[in-house]
Amino acid sequence: MSAHTRDAPPNDAESLTRVVIRFAGDSGDGMQLTGDRFTDVSAIFGNDLVTLPNYPAEIRAPAGTIAGVSSFQVHISDHDITTPGDVPNVLVAMNPAALKANLGDLSSGATILVNTDAFVDRNLEKAGYDTNPLEDGSLDAYTIFEIPMTSITKKACEPLGVKPRDAERSKNYFALGLISWMYSRPTEPIVAWTEEKFAKKELVRDANIAAFKAGYNFGETAELFDHPFEISPAPLPAGHYRNVTGNIATTYGLIAGSQQARLPMVYASYPITPASDILHELSRHKNFGVRTMQAEDEIAAAGVAIGSSFAGQLGVTATSGPGVDLKGEALGLAISLELPLVIVNVQRGGPSTGLPTKTEQSDLMLAMYGRHGEAPMPVLAARSPSDCFDAAFEAVRIALKYRTPVMLLTDGYLANGSEPWLLPDVDTLPDISVPFTTEPNDGDEFLPYLRDPETLARPWAVPGTPGLMHRIGGLEKEDGTGNVNYDPDNHDHMCRVRAAKVAGIASDIPPLEVNGADGDELLVLSWGSTWGVVDAGVRRARTRGHNVAHAHLRYLNPFPENLGAVLSAHPKVLVPEMNLGQLSKLVRAEFLVDAQSLTQVRGVPFHAEEIETTILEMLDE
Amino acid sequence: MSDDSTGSVKFTRKDFQSDQEVRWCPGCGDYSVLTAVQLLLPDLDVAPENTVFISGIGCSSRFPYYMNTYGIHSIHGRAPAVATGVAIARPDLDVWVITGDGDALSIGGNHLIHTLRRNVNLTIILFNNQIYGLTKGQYSPTSEVGKVTKSSPLGSVDFPFNPLSVALGAEASFVARTHDMDRNHMTEMFRRAHDHRGAAFVEVYQNCNVFNDGAFAEITSRDSRESMLIELRHGEPVRFGENDSLCVVLNEYGEASVAKADEVEASRILVHDEKRRDPSVAFSLSRLAEHPTQPTPIGVFRAVERLVYDDELERQLAQASAERGPGNLAELVGSGATWEVSG
Ligand code: SF4
Numbered sequence: 001m002s003a004h005t006r007d008a009p010p011n012d013a014e015s016l017t018r019v020v021i022r023f024a025g026d027s028g029d030g031m032q033l034t035g036d037r038f039t040d041v042s043a044i045f046g047n048d049l050v051t052l053p054n055y056p057a058e059i060r061a062p063a064g065t066i067a068g069v070s071s072f073q074v075h076i077s078d079h080d081i082t083t084p085g086d087v088p089n090v091l092v093a094m095n096p097a098a099l100k101a102n103l104g105d106l107s108s109g110a111t112i113l114v115n116t117d118a119f120v121d122r123n124l125e126k127a128g129y130d131t132n133p134l135e136d137g138s139l140d141a142y143t144i145f146e147i148p149m150t151s152i153t154k155k156a157c158e159p160l161g162v163k164p165r166d167a168e169r170s171k172n173y174f175a176l177g178l179i180s181w182m183y184s185r186p187t188e189p190i191v192a193w194t195e196e197k198f199a200k201k202e203l204v205r206d207a208n209i210a211a212f213k214a215g216y217n218f219g220e221t222a223e224l225f226d227h228p229f230e231i232s233p234a235p236l237p238a239g240h241y242r243n244v245t246g247n248i249a250t251t252y253g254l255i256a257g258s259q260q261a262r263l264p265m266v267y268a269s270y271p272i273t274p275a276s277d278i279l280h281e282l283s284r285h286k287n288f289g290v291r292t293m294q295a296e297d298e299i300a301a302a303g304v305a306i307g308s309s310f311a312g313q314l315g316v317t318a319t320s321g322p323g324v325d326l327k328g329e330a331l332g333l334a335i336s337l338e339l340p341l342v343i344v345n346v347q348r349g350g351p352s353t354g355l356p357t358k359t360e361q362s363d364l365m366l367a368m369y370g371r372h373g374e375a376p377m378p379v380l381a382a383r384s385p386s387d388c389f390d391a392a393f394e395a396v397r398i399a400l401k402y403r404t405p406v407m408l409l410t411d412g413y414l415a416n417g418s419e420p421w422l423l424p425d426v427d428t429l430p431d432i433s434v435p436f437t438t439e440p441n442d443g444d445e446f447l448p449y450l451r452d453p454e455t456l457a458r459p460w461a462v463p464g465t466p467g468l469m470h471r472i473g474g475l476e477k478e479d480g481t482g483n484v485n486y487d488p489d490n491h492d493h494m495c496r497v498r499a500a501k502v503a504g505i506a507s508d509i510p511p512l513e514v515n516g517a518d519g520d521e522l523l524v525l526s527w528g529s530t531w532g533v534v535d536a537g538v539r540r541a542r543t544r545g546h547n548v549a550h551a552h553l554r555y556l557n558p559f560p561e562n563l564g565a566v567l568s569a570h571p572k573v574l575v576p577e578m579n580l581g582q583l584s585k586l587v588r589a590e591f592l593v594d595a596q597s598l599t600q601v602r603g604v605p606f607h608a609e610e611i612e613t614t615i616l617e618m619l620d621e
Numbered sequence: 622m623s624d625d626s627t628g629s630v631k632f633t634r635k636d637f638q639s640d641q642e643v644r645w646c647p648g649c650g651d652y653s654v655l656t657a658v659q660l661l662l663p664d665l666d667v668a669p670e671n672t673v674f675i676s677g678i679g680c681s682s683r684f685p686y687y688m689n690t691y692g693i694h695s696i697h698g699r700a701p702a703v704a705t706g707v708a709i710a711r712p713d714l715d716v717w718v719i720t721g722d723g724d725a726l727s728i729g730g731n732h733l734i735h736t737l738r739r740n741v742n743l744t745i746i747l748f749n750n751q752i753y754g755l756t757k758g759q760y761s762p763t764s765e766v767g768k769v770t771k772s773s774p775l776g777s778v779d780f781p782f783n784p785l786s787v788a789l790g791a792e793a794s795f796v797a798r799t800h801d802m803d804r805n806h807m808t809e810m811f812r813r814a815h816d817h818r819g820a821a822f823v824e825v826y827q828n829c830n831v832f833n834d835g836a837f838a839e840i841t842s843r844d845s846r847e848s849m850l851i852e853l854r855h856g857e858p859v860r861f862g863e864n865d866s867l868c869v870v871l872n873e874y875g876e877a878s879v880a881k882a883d884e885v886e887a888s889r890i891l892v893h894d895e896k897r898r899d900p901s902v903a904f905s906l907s908r909l910a911e912h913p914t915q916p917t918p919i920g921v922f923r924a925v926e927r928l929v930y931d932d933e934l935e936r937q938l939a940q941a942s943a944e945r946g947p948g949n950l951a952e953l954v955g956s957g958a959t960w961e962v963s964g
């Protein structure tokens with residue numbers, strides 16, 4: 001752990017309140033690393049920030065093509081922000097394809113830094129340019145800075161004895177150095193990180209640092225730029241911070257759940273984008289008693305987690321949509337066995353393989369209903385990268401207390417996006433342990449399905465406990481004894497009891513908070529990762545003088561007890577979702593409200609402006 | 622349960638019998654497997670509460686309901702995965718997997734091979750009756766080509782798996798075969814499998830008297846056993862038949878075949894070595910009989926020691942704790958670059 005001090009910004013810097021920068025290049029150009037580093041240093045500097053990584057599904061898509069473009073957008077500001085920014089102010093384009101793929105997202109007047117060395121005929125052709133955009137006047141509406149990034153980088157690395165081909169790879173560090181100068185970032189954290197990261201590859205380390213410094217000095221000495229900019233630290237609540245992605249926060253939330261439940265975790269999963277980082281991260285923390293297993297397939301991962309829960313540990317699995325399809329039968333088994341289990345679904349674009357690296361919220365119905373039979377399961381969704389910590393912890397709590405599988409929905413945007421995280425005081429986390437049953441519960445007998453009258457949870461007696469041996473399975477069972485039972489009335493009863501158990505969780509979760517007032521003409525109801533943009537869109541509508549309320553659902557099943565009342569307190573309801581209207585269908589069916597949908601499945605988050613525009617349109621009607 | 626004179630607790634068959642009525646068809650081979658297991662368990666000196674039976678779906682998978690131990694009747698084909706979860710979470714437990722030819726080799730083939738490859742500490746008993754019983758008589762992945770069933774009225778055109786060849790190909794460290802007509806042999810195989818550290822795989826030829834009656838009768842009936850069953854014994858020449866008149870030899874390619882003992886030199890008779898690291902000879906033996914109508918080896922084909930998945934997982938946990946100390950949550954969440962915002 002280290003806390004860095006801030007370098008004083010240069011005297012001549014112009015102050016900005018916020019800026020949105022997008023680094024774009026070929027997927028081999030290291031744009032994700034560049035964005036990550038800029039983000040980290042901005043976080044350490046004290047800005048508020050939100051990031052939006054965007055990369056192709058192919059590991060090495062054809063170099064130089066539009067399909068191979070990888071980008072990383074970061075929004076930094078001197079005040080509280082909740083979105084990665086609708087429109088970049090600055091684009092760093094490492095090659096023609098990166099320029100072409102991103103130009104449409106810029107507004108006129110935007111600043112573009114291009115690596116001119118990459119604007120050669122072959123690359124222009126691969127990007128589909130007939131003429132060189134740097135020469136044909138098509139970029140006149142923008143402020144263009146033409147910089148031979150590759151050749152300056154090579155020159156900077158020459159004294160180190162780095163081969164020119166290898167030196168070329170450090171050009172992302174040149175861009176990072178230049179942007180760091182432009183926005184008055186401290187250099188020390190980036191240098192320190194690089195020294196540690198590439199400690200074993202000395203030449204790479206030295207080349208990167210040389211390129212970084214060359215970029216920084218280029219900004220200072222080249223006469224291209226008048227002056228740098230400065231974005232002051234944001235007045236965030238006092239405390240200790242770090243930057244965190246959703247997948248890392250999910251991991252920590254699961255570990256915290258396991259610690260606070262005093263139950264070792266068994267985590268089994270199969271590699272899948274964008275959930276694999278949870279497996280990678282958990283595998284590094286075996287000293288927390290976490291057993292990780294890379295299973296042979298998605299089904300086995302769920303089976304292993306169920307087996308460990310039966311054995312008295314915390315069974316967890318994570319995946320993305322296609323994996324949830326495969327796990328469906330096992331989830332039904334867990335519902336029937338009434339064992340704790342946490343399933344994280346890092347949603348991505350579907351159907352089928354769909355858009356593996358792009359975000360979507362289209363698995364809500366899958367989470368709710370994607371199993372045969374009456375198979376109810378609690379469903380939670382995280383709203384921001386750091387919120388994944390709390391959401392994962394809550395999923396563990398509910399799973400253990402109610403002996404039920406719980407699905408936690410995150411998505412690609414949350415998983416890879418990051419934001420500053422006010423570190424929780426882990427000493428204040430609640431104890432969520434649940435006692436195992438160790439004694440017969442019916443005279444001398446042990447009845448594995450004799451329920452707690454309050455929670456309707458069944459007893460959890462784990463192997464090794466004398467006298468409580470029992471067999472459970474996927475066949476319908478008699479309530480109480482758990483014996484196989486095909487009686488029609490018993491089955492009807494069991495289906496209703498399982499449903500009532502899940503529905504009853506509503507009394508154990510906080511009521512839905514409304515940001516706004518009863519009677520506001522419009523309520524925007526959101527869930528999951530759209531929280532940030534919806535919040536921003538609502539704020540914009542309010543600054544225009546409109547009375548708009550916003551409520552955000554963490555709990556999708558069961559809904560908070562007051563949701564019906566909240567909905568009926570507003571004449572109009574808008575539900576924005578990155579799907580084709582799944583939550584809106586649920587609330588319409590459940591509450592008979594005329595909720596309007598705003599939907600898109602473009603693989604990227606909404607823009608706050610879209611939310612604002614739709615609000616204004618609905619208020620106009 | 623009873624206390625013997627030394628004061629240690631001895632279990633009896635009754636301790637392992639549940640109160641559930643056994644519901645297989647009368648005459649089904651499953652009964653004798655159940656009896657063999659229930660008679661063996663008291664001998665293993667593992668308490669019922671430390672014993673777990675996990676099954677998939679199929680006739681044999683009802684097995685856990687009849688055992689007074691912990692158990693899960695899970696979903697079709699997934700028993701090895703669920704059992705792996707139990708085994709890695711709780712290395713202190715004795716975990717058994719009960720499965721059938723459809724369960725383990727068709728819908729659950731993937732889990733079976735990977736569980737064997739990983740060498741998870743489980744005892745897997747595969748009831749092979751070469752038919753789907755519970756779904757009322759379709760051909761299974763071990764049914765012979767040409768088999769006429771409800772789903773193959775003109776005869777099956779599916780080439781069958783040889784379960785032992787599959788297990789050996791999947792790097793199983795313990796592979797054995799037995800049959801439902803010989804309780805002593807079954808008991809011996811189950812005991813050996815149980816005592817093996819790692820994944821132990823036992824195929825049981827089991828008669829489904831309703832849908833595939835007599836599938837193994839040509840080799841397992843009392844009067845044919847002597848000439849049709851080849852009992853493998855570690856360290857002994859492989860001989861069988863009346864007066865040991867028959868034997869098994871390997872040709873120059875390592876393929877096993879049956880020969881008349883008095884027609885080959887004694888030194889050419891295969892001496893069985895279950896501990897051979899290379900599985901090739903065991904594989905040849907597994908393929909000696911193409912159908913259970915030809916002389917068929919039974920016994921332990923392979924029993925070798927190699928790293929056990931659950932042990933290795935435990936070792937890594939212990940290593941991580943030794944190197945980094947027990948996990949500290951505050952340190953974990955505050956790892957990486959952090960900064961302070963003062964109010
Ligand atoms: S159908 Fe066959 S295998 Fe199943 S219980 Fe009946 S006899 Fe046994």
